[in-house]
Amino acid sequence: MIKFDAVSKRYPNGTTAVDGLSLDLPEGGVTVLVGSSGCGKTTTLRMVNRMVEPTSGTISVGGRDILETDAAELRRGIGYVIQQSGLFPHRTILDNIATVPLLLGWGRRKARARAAELLELVGLPADAGKRYPHQLSGGQQQRVGVARALAADPPVLLMDEPFGAVDPVVRTQLQNELLRLQEELRKTVVFVTHDIDEAVRLGDRIAVFRTGGRLVQCAEPAELLARPADDFVAGFLGAERGLKLLSLTDLADVPYAPGGEIRTDEPVGGIPRDGDRWRLVTSPRGEPLGWLDTDALPAGGTAGEAPLEPVRPLRDTDSLLSALNEAVSSPAAAVARVTADGVLTGLTSRDAIHERAGRSHAEAGRAAAAGPRTPEDAAPGTAEAATAEAATERPA
Amino acid sequence: MTIEWGWFPDHAGELARLTADHLATAVPAVLFGLLIALPLAVLAHRVRPLRGFVLGASNILYTIPSLAFFVLLLPVTGLTRTTAITGLTAYTLVVLVRNTVEGLDAVPASAREASKAMGTSTLRTLLTVELPLALPVIMAGVRVATVMSISLVSVASYIGYGGLGQLFTDGFQRNFPTPVIAGVALTLLLALVADAVLVTVQWLCTPWLRGTSRPHGASRLRGAFRPQRSSRPQSLESRKRA
Numbered sequence: 001m002i003k004f005d006a007v008s009k010r011y012p013n014g015t016t017a018v019d020g021l022s023l024d025l026p027e028g029g030v031t032v033l034v035g036s037s038g039c040g041k042t043t044t045l046r047m048v049n050r051m052v053e054p055t056s057g058t059i060s061v062g063g064r065d066i067l068e069t070d071a072a073e074l075r076r077g078i079g080y081v082i083q084q085s086g087l088f089p090h091r092t093i094l095d096n097i098a099t100v101p102l103l104l105g106w107g108r109r110k111a112r113a114r115a116a117e118l119l120e121l122v123g124l125p126a127d128a129g130k131r132y133p134h135q136l137s138g139g140q141q142q143r144v145g146v147a148r149a150l151a152a153d154p155p156v157l158l159m160d161e162p163f164g165a166v167d168p169v170v171r172t173q174l175q176n177e178l179l180r181l182q183e184e185l186r187k188t189v190v191f192v193t194h195d196i197d198e199a200v201r202l203g204d205r206i207a208v209f210r211t212g213g214r215l216v217q218c219a220e221p222a223e224l225l226a227r228p229a230d231d232f233v234a235g236f237l238g239a240e241r242g243l244k245l246l247s248l249t250d251l252a253d254v255p256y257a258p259g260g261e262i263r264t265d266e267p268v269g270g271i272p273r274d275g276d277r278w279r280l281v282t283s284p285r286g287e288p289l290g291w292l293d294t295d296a297l298p299a300g301g302t303a304g305e306a307p308l309e310p311v312r313p314l315r316d317t318d319s320l321l322s323a324l325n326e327a328v329s330s331p332a333a334a335v336a337r338v339t340a341d342g343v344l345t346g347l348t349s350r351d352a353i354h355e356r357a358g359r360s361h362a363e364a365g366r367a368a369a370a371g372p373r374t375p376e377d378a379a380p381g382t383a384e385a386a387t388a389e390a391a392t393e394r395p396a
Numbered sequence: 397m398t399i400e401w402g403w404f405p406d407h408a409g410e411l412a413r414l415t416a417d418h419l420a421t422a423v424p425a426v427l428f429g430l431l432i433a434l435p436l437a438v439l440a441h442r443v444r445p446l447r448g449f450v451l452g453a454s455n456i457l458y459t460i461p462s463l464a465f466f467v468l469l470l471p472v473t474g475l476t477r478t479t480a481i482t483g484l485t486a487y488t489l490v491v492l493v494r495n496t497v498e499g500l501d502a503v504p505a506s507a508r509e510a511s512k513a514m515g516t517s518t519l520r521t522l523l524t525v526e527l528p529l530a531l532p533v534i535m536a537g538v539r540v541a542t543v544m545s546i547s548l549v550s551v552a553s554y555i556g557y558g559g560l561g562q563l564f565t566d567g568f569q570r571n572f573p574t575p576v577i578a579g580v581a582l583t584l585l586l587a588l589v590a591d592a593v594l595v596t597v598q599w600l601c602t603p604w605l606r607g608t609s610r611p612h613g614a615s616r617l618r619g620a621f622r623p624q625r626s627s628r629p630q631s632l633e634s635r636k637r638a
Contacts (some may be wrong), residue, residue, distance in 0.1 A: 051513055074517035086510030090528045090604045100514050132604040148514075 001027035001188040002048060002156065007057030007180070009043050009213070017043040018213040021057070022100065025205075027155075028186040031218075032203035034193060035235070039190045040213030045158050049078045050191060061156060072270055076100055079149030079157040079187070083309045085141040088132040093119065094129035100152040111151075118147040123177060141168035143177070150185070159191045163198070167168045174202055196237055200225070200244050208233050219368070222248050226364035242361065246321040249360045253316060254353065256337045256346030264304025268297045278332035281308055286343040288336040309395050313338040327353045403574045411560075413583060418559025419550060421480045422545040422590075428481065429488030429541055436489075437496030438522065451455045451494060458490040470555070480552035487548060488541040495537025496503045499530030532605065535598040539591055550579070560586070 002025040009018040018040040025031045033041035046052040047059055050071045060068050066074055071349055086194065087096050094115045101111035119129050122143040133141055142162060149157055163171045175198065182189065199206045200221045207218040210232055217229035225245040228234040237244065261280045262271060271294055278291045281303045290308025298306050312326050313336040326335045327350040334347045399549075404411075409529070433454075440450035459466075466485045473479040503526050511521040550561025558565070563579030566572075 049513060051509075072515040072517060075513055080510070080513040082506060082510060082513075084504075084506040084508040086513075087509070088507050088525060088529075089504065090525075090602070099511075099516075103515055134604075164501075 001025055001062060002190065004044070004047075005058045005060075006042075007054045007059055009040070009047065009052060010055045015150065016040075016213050017052075018047070018054070021213070021215055023215060023218060025188060025190065027188050029204035030182060030189040030191055031200055031205060032191045032193060032199040032206045033209060034196060034199045035208060035209030036194065036211060036236070037358070039209035039211050041207075041209045042160055043213070044209070045190055048156070048158055049080060050073045051075075068132070072215065075105055076152065077154050079140075079152075079154045081145045081149045081157070081159045081162040083161045085133070085138075085145040087141055087144055087148070089133055091132075092129065093124075093131055093133065093136070096133065096144060097148045097151050099148060100154075104152055110336045114151060115147070118151055119144075120360045121150070121181070122147045137170075138166045139174060142166060142174055144180070146181070150181075150187075155188060156239050157187045157189045159189060161192055161194070162219055164193070164195075173199075178202060179247065197244065197247075200247060208236060220244045222364040223368040224362065227368035243321055243324070245364055246270075246324060246357050246360060249320040249346075249356075251320060251323055251337070252315055252316040254320070254348055254356050256348045258346060259336065259347040261286075261288075261344055262292060264302060266303045268301060268303055268306055271297060273297065276332075278309075278334075280311065280336055280344070280347065281306075282344050288338065291330065291332050293331070310374050311336050313344070315340060320353065320360060321349065323353050324357060398573075399577055400574045404578070407575075407578075411578065411582065414560050414562055414579075415586065417557070418539070418549050418561075418583070421477060421484065421549045421557055421559055422542070422586075425481050425484030425545045426488055426538065426542050428485045429491060429492050430538065432485070433489055433496055437493050437500065440493070440497050441500040443474035447497070451497065454489040454493045457486045460486075462487070462548060463554065466552065475555050477488030477557050479555055480549070480557040483552065484545045484548055488545060491537045491541045491544065492534075495540075496530065496534050497536075500526055501513055503529040504531060528602075531602055532598065535594065535601075539594045542590050542594060543587045546583060546590060550583065 005021040005023045007018060007021045008016065010016050021040075021044060033044055035041045037348070043052055047054050048066070050060065050066055053067070061069075061074070068303070087093075087101070091099075097115035097118050098108075098111035101114055102108070103250055116126065116129060119126060124140060124147075128136065128140065128144075133144070136144065142165075143163065149159075160368075163174045166204070179202065191199075191202060205218060205219055205220055206224050208216045208218045208229075209226070209252060217233050219229075222245060224233070225237060225241045228237055228241070236239070247300055259280050260276065261282045262356075264281060264283055271292075273294050275294070277293065277295055279294055281289045281292050283289055288311045289304070290311050292303055292306055292308055294309075309331050311330065314323055314326060315338055317340075323335050327333060327348075332347075333350040335343045335350075335353065337348055339345055354365065436454075437451050440447040462483060465486065466479055469479045469482055473482060507525055507529060508521065512518075513524045516525070549557075549559045550564055552558045553561035553565050556562075559581045560583050564577040567574065567576035567579070
């Protein structure tokens with residue numbers, strides 16, 4: 001969908017922002033460009049809609065050389081979201097979203113109707129449409145930014161650290177929303193961030209850049225985490241990259257066993273003291289409430305009245321990483337598994353989670369090794385190696 | 397000094413005529429000033445090297461004593477209203493050019509950038525994004541320029557187009573204070589009304605700023621003239637000190 005061929009950007013003062021970049025971004029996937037400041041990731045993004053013109057090389061979008069396309073026309077066909085939302089302070093939210101449709105000559109009525117549709121799509125109430133940007137919170141403004149970028153239904157979406165300026169809680173919400181939207185819309189997204197966790201969460205593929213504008217590795221998150229091409233990438237992924245890998249696996253195929261749970265209304269007198277020390281207490285509906293210490297049972301009353309240690313139940317869609325976290329903090333060394341409705345299905349032991357975590361790593365390592373690249377191509381630290389992968393791999 | 401109240405009813409017609417005359421000189425001066433200042437300021441904003449030159453030139457125009465200005469213009473435009481308007485127009489530039497440049501500077505870079513990135517042409521971005529966002533600062537300049545023009549019109553009474561200023565000459569020559577006081581009061585009233593009209597116009601044109609305590613761009617203004625300290629000589633002196 002987007003193809004970089006030997007693209008370089010050098011400035012008159014001699015700095016090289018992007019150096020010999022060749023990269024092929026498949027249609028309908030999220031490619032995240034990561035790297036430290038000044039590594040050329042933003043420049044790469046901005047070259048796609050000609051906000052920056054390459055010094056050499058060619059870039060094509062949808063098979064057309066962008067330098068042979070009229071810049072304004074090209075930009076109207078590419079959604080663009082920037083960090084400070086870039087909303088027009090003097091236009092209402094609805095008019096902000098309608099910007100590109102109006103430029104395309106849709107007419108005011110149709111453009112407004114489309115804007116209202118998008119407002120709903122990004123999860124904002126309809127009455128927000130009449131407000132001005134400064135009347136919304138940072139997170140809401142960023143949602144409007146996304147809605148505005150999607151207004152004319154462009155096939156390509158460029159996002160330049162769109163969630164960099166909001167607090168972590170809102171950022172997680174926005175990331176989830178983006179994943180939900182992407183599930184539905186299947187845009188070709190190029191996303192720039194310096195946050196590797198964000199990259200792992202959102203990316204179908206991650207391209208790691210190094211200072212001086214060189215692409216070091218471009219791979220699926222699991223492969224990147226399992227087999228970083230060189231020390232630079234490994235360093236950038238951080239010491240916890242093994243754990244990050246676990247955040248990519250969900251719990252669906254991790255087995256669980258019946259939990260031997262106790263209902264809140266059971267009298268404590270009937271609970272055996274010689275079995276498992278920690279027993280899970282659930283509500284009458286079956287929702288886990290906490291862990292009961294059978295070594296320290298009160299003299300009387302029901303299980304629900306006894307002091308409980310907190311439990312954080314996990315659904316099948318939760319990650320192995322969160323299960324590991326819960327297994328470590330749970331006094332029972334086990335994780336309570338629940339249905340989507342929060343009803344207990346069973347318990348998974350810490351050992352079972354460890355075992356699955358180990359298998360995840362082995363699988364990721366094997367998948368990376370079984371990839372189409374040859375050992376020569378995989379020579380670490382070269383943009384060419386990453387390019388070869390990029391050209392031949394399809395997203396999972 | 398006594399005011400002869402009986403003078404007023406006798407001269408009501410003349411006062412009305414002089415007020416209209418006053419406005420007929422002051423208002424076109426501001427309008428022409430805007431017509432000249434906007435393109436100059438856009439140019440100065442876009443082409444950095446021209447900035448100092450444009451701002452410097454408008455400052456220099458301002459330093460020419462008003463009387464000398466009219467004398468210099470006389471051979472070209474003669475004893476006409478054009479002479480009065482031309483002189484005043486030149487004086488409005490110092491405020492209008494500077495405030496427009498400052499206003500354009502205060503437009504958030506992200507808004508300008510977003511406009512370009514969505515495929516808006518440069519001209520359309522200027523007209524639909526930059527100028528509207530610069531409007532509060534430009535309007536601040538227009539208010540200062542308007543009040544300044546209204547107060548300066550009286551100087552043109554030397555060439556016969558002083559509006560209410562004619563009353564000063566008249567009163568001084570006859571050692572009769574009533575017309576002088578009437579002239580001062582009406583000039584003041586005119587300035588206040590004109591300012592109120594402009595505040596209303598600005599309010600109508602900037603719905604996004606209503607009900608906000610933090611008007612866009614205001615905190616970033618460095619050298620713009622603001623009506624709060626609009627008395628002309630003070631503004632200029634404080635600028636010179638800065």
